[in-house]
Amino acid sequence: MPVGAPTLASPLPPELLDLARQLLARLPELASELAALLSEKEEFYRRVNVTAPDELRKVCEVNLRNAFTAFIEGRDASVEAVRKTGLAQAKQGIPLSAVLRAFRIAGTFTYETLMERAIPPGIITPEQLLPVSTTVWRIIDSYSAVITAAYSEFEAHSARYDEKARLGLIDGLLDGRFTKQAELDDAAKALNLPQAGTFVVVFSDRTPGAERSAALVDPRRWRMVWRSLPEAEIGIVAVERATDLRALREALDSSGHGIGMSPPVSGLRRIPAALRRARIARRCLAAGETGVVGFGDQPLTTLVAGSRELARELAREVLSGVLELPKAEQDVLLKTLHAWYAEGGSAKSTAARLFVHPNTVRYRIRRIQELTKRDLADPRSIAELYASVETARLDPTLGAAADA
Structure with a gap:
């Protein structure tokens, strides 16, 4: 951007300086002429002239004053007013191409105005006007660069604003801030989600180096939005059929993340409840x-994950005898019990899973029963121990106090 370059290659002749001062004194009249010319040449400025004629004339006057003053003082053309003009016209939705054409029209108007008043009366020769022609187009180039930068600045700001607004709508759905159907419908429309239908919420870890979960779900197949948080990604995904739900799970299963998925819910109004369930599902890992x-x-396990503090308190009670052992012994017994449940209570399969002898498994199970005073032939004891060992699996610090 040629800001800071001299606008004149050499000082203006005194005759041209006088002429420029005369034109500066007639600035309101010239601004009106330029506004009319822009309205004639450019459709967008024609509309502006209809809705806000004073504003258009004012903009023309400010920029003409800026240009004529630069001529008279032989200094750099100030671009701050041009930048403000660019930002204002970007906000009005006037295309950048129209604004750049308008500045070229204004430059030509300025030059022709000088020529009309200088050459016919013989005030100055055409040769003396050559540096002025060069200066006019250098100013236009400078202005054009500033205008383009102003539009880029506005677009970047608008993109940040639009993204902030989009995230605000997603947060509103997740937090349950939208209580009226019209609000939900407006949010759905803005986010390109169905206004009605079935949705699931996905709660996914953000693991450094692993691919984002959102990147694994084909946007051409799914209507969805994602909210990225420092430690998690939350997705709202529209599903129409049971096969869609299975396909979504398959797509996410290879993400390398721990992911919780809510049950399907009907309508966007139930998204907050779905989010709570997706969080609980994630805690099952x-x-x-x-x-x-x-x-x-x-x-x-879902019940345990949904009531972590209560489950921890009850597990400490049920497993108290085990948790009094040194940490290494605790781990062996709890690992064995967890494998025993995973293998359906088969000592042989549990032994194969743990690479030990079946008798070793039987001995450890008997010891657990003795320490917990629970009989693994009793259905209630089986349920109590399973809930407790799942609590220990999800909370490795459960027995930390034993070695303290």
């Missing part, structure tokens, strides 16, 4: 585990 867990896939 222990630290380091990845993949997709749906709310209710494992009902008892």
Whole structure:
């Protein structure tokens, strides 16, 4: 951008300086002529002249004054007024191409005005006007660069504003701030979501180095929006059929993240409830585990994940005898119990899973029963121990006090 370059290659002749001062004194008249010319040449300025004629004339006067003053004083052309003009016209929605053409029209108008008043009366020769012609077009180039930069500035600001507004709508849906159907419909329209239908909420970890979950879901197939937080991504995804839900889980399962998915809900009004369930579903995965867990896939684990403090308190009571052991012994017994449940209570399958002898598994299970005073042949004891061992799996610090 040629801001800071001299506008004149050499001082103006005294005759031309006098003429420029005369024109400066007639600035309101010239501004009106330029406004009329712009209205004639450019459709967008014709509309501006109809709706805000004084504003258009004022803009013309400011920029003509700026140009004539630069001529008279032989200094750089100030571009701040031009920048403000560019920002104002960008806000009005006038295309950049129209604004640039307007400045070329204004430059030509300025030059021709000088020529009309200088050459016929013999005030100055055409040769003496050559530096002026060069200066006019240098000013136009400078103004054009400033205008283009102002439009880029406005577009960047608008993009930030639009993104902020979009995120505000997503947050409104997630937080339940929209209570009226009209508000929900407006948000859906702005976010390109269906106004009615079935939705799921996805709650995904953000793991450094792993691909974002949102990138794994084809936007051509799904109507969805995502909200990125420092530690998580939250998605609202429209699903029409059960096959859509299965396909969504398959797409996300390879993300390398721990992901919780809500059950399908009808309508955007139930998105906050779906988000709560997606968070609980994510808590069903222990630290380091990845993949997709749906709310209710494992009902008892879901119950534990949804009431972490209460589950922790009850697990401490049920597993108190185990948790009094040194941490290494705790871990062996709890790992064995977890594998025993995973293998359906089969000592042989549990042994294969843990790479130990079946008798070792049987011994550890008997010891757990002794320490917890629970009988794994009793359905209620089975449920109590399962809830407790799931709590321990999700909360590795449960027995930390034993070694303290």
